[in-house]
Amino acid sequence: MERKASYRIAVLGATGAVGRRMVETLERRNFPIESLKLLASERSAGQTIAFRGEQLPVERATADSFEGIDIALFSAGATTSQIFAPEAVKRGAVVVDNSSAYRMDPNVPLVVPEVNPHTLDDHQGIIANPNCSTIQLMVALHALREFGLEHVTISTYQAVSGMGQKAVDALREEVAAWQATGTIASTIFPLASQDAHYPQAFNVLPQCDIFLDNGYTKEEMKLVNESRKILELPDLKVSPTAVRVPVLYGHAESVAVRFATPVTPDIARARFAQAENLVVVDEPSAAKYPHPQMAEGTGDTFVGRIRQDLADPHTLLFFVVADNLLKGAAWNAVQIAEELVKRA
């Protein structure tokens, strides 16, 4: 990418929960923008979205939409990425893709800017934004990597907004129905595309995304495979359980990590405190620890409940929280764009 005073940016999927936050984040960060083009499917084209005091029109995306674009932020699903990313790259754009389409492609950097920004040095036009639940885990684990990461056991508490704006609306509707009638008829949780539906309001569902043949969900395997790629630890052991909870915004993760060497909570707390964009909230005596509503609307990752395993000084337990739509998606993508600008 050529160095410039300001850049021509496109956001594909601009009307979605993540796309809207990409636009907001570009504005909040005062990103050096010459022009901003908002793109979506035919269904959403014609809407407008506020940016720097103007209502920008949302256009239907075509291959030619990317003509003259420097950086394109994609958040429109894997199929759409596979259609448009090569077209955008062909026209000279760098694509930061929030879908799963290219994450495990060996030619595509999978980037958490606090963790592996060096991998941006030799991209081939496409850069992948990791999955939301992976990103916040990476920010925390990276801070402790000097102790030798061996085995990560993780159980997640994931917000419905990870399924998009429709799921946010659906949880509100389930709660309203329950208030009015005492019953809930779910049609979207845990997954709109399958036959079996369960209430999500006042319920916990151990299914995020589809099941794979090995009995794990796609979300769980993302935690395994993306963590290994980002940390460059192909043999890292990851034991994941991904669970959807009736929270609107903010994923939480209960994490147990075994290290090659013993690590005390004090040392871990010090390393976490030094890490970029990681906030330590860990005062049990004052009942202070991270929770989703603390993270909502922020770009930071929060860590607390840091304690040694009772039986194994090589293992630490802690609790990690971040806003899944910001650090888990939109903000991480804009951070990558900022890194690209720095490197141009």
Added chain:
Amino acid sequence: MERKASYRIAVLGATGAVGRRMVETLERRNFPIESLKLLASERSAGQTIAFRGEQLPVERATADSFEGIDIALFSAGATTSQIFAPEAVKRGAVVVDNSSAYRMDPNVPLVVPEVNPHTLDDHQGIIANPNCSTIQLMVALHALREFGLEHVTISTYQAVSGMGQKAVDALREEVAAWQATGTIASTIFPLASQDAHYPQAFNVLPQCDIFLDNGYTKEEMKLVNESRKILELPDLKVSPTAVRVPVLYGHAESVAVRFATPVTPDIARARFAQAENLVVVDEPSAAKYPHPQMAEGTGDTFVGRIRQDLADPHTLLFFVVADNLLKGAAWNAVQIAEELVKRA
């Protein structure tokens, strides 16, 4: 306890969430009852509770209330148990105590009837009902103990009813306030008795009960210590994280267990299926697995998401759910009473 055709039963704490379910469960099980005395604090005395078509009065508990009682079911908190349990025993009653007061007393059996009913053979008048989150874990782990239980890593998803009826009402009020005003002012979560309060509606709080000096909560240490006592495995490694979620009824647990020998999911599923009062719900291809609303109102424990750890054939992951007020409290206590009757 003397063998009789029917027994004189007392329920202490009869107006609480668990106490009411003890009365309902005694009726539903057609327990051989000669007389039922309902006891509570002065504040709750004077209320009536339905039993077998009659409205029974709730009396203020005194030491003499237990005169002539055969079995007393206690669910009125640890302090009240410590006051009244010795008085009840002195008057010839057997006490089944749902509080934490006596659980770790070496002279008191801590009983999950599916797991260690033999410990009822030499009680000294008091029998302890384990903590809700422990009971359902025990039912599942016991089914696999032949493989050598070594290390249990557990993250919980606990319903607010574990904090009593007030917390159920408070969550309903938080949701109503949020619907009406978009904001939530919490005064009871995660713990009424502390200064720091956070919303529980649409939020996840990694604190159940008070924090101890080691950085773990009391709830987490109950999982460790009670599991070891019930399973008679004093060296069992348990790594617990207890988290409160916005669910009314039903605790869920994400569990990873390392065994002395390799165990396949098929073998585990077969052992679970043979276990008493344990229901296997485990068909990923049909999106079938346990969730709290499945367990609500039942006395069973449900297990699913059974899979091998990706890196370690000695480790299994699974998801366990039960109604915390029934199997986790009232039903387990009545089961103990039924065992006492069988043994009389």
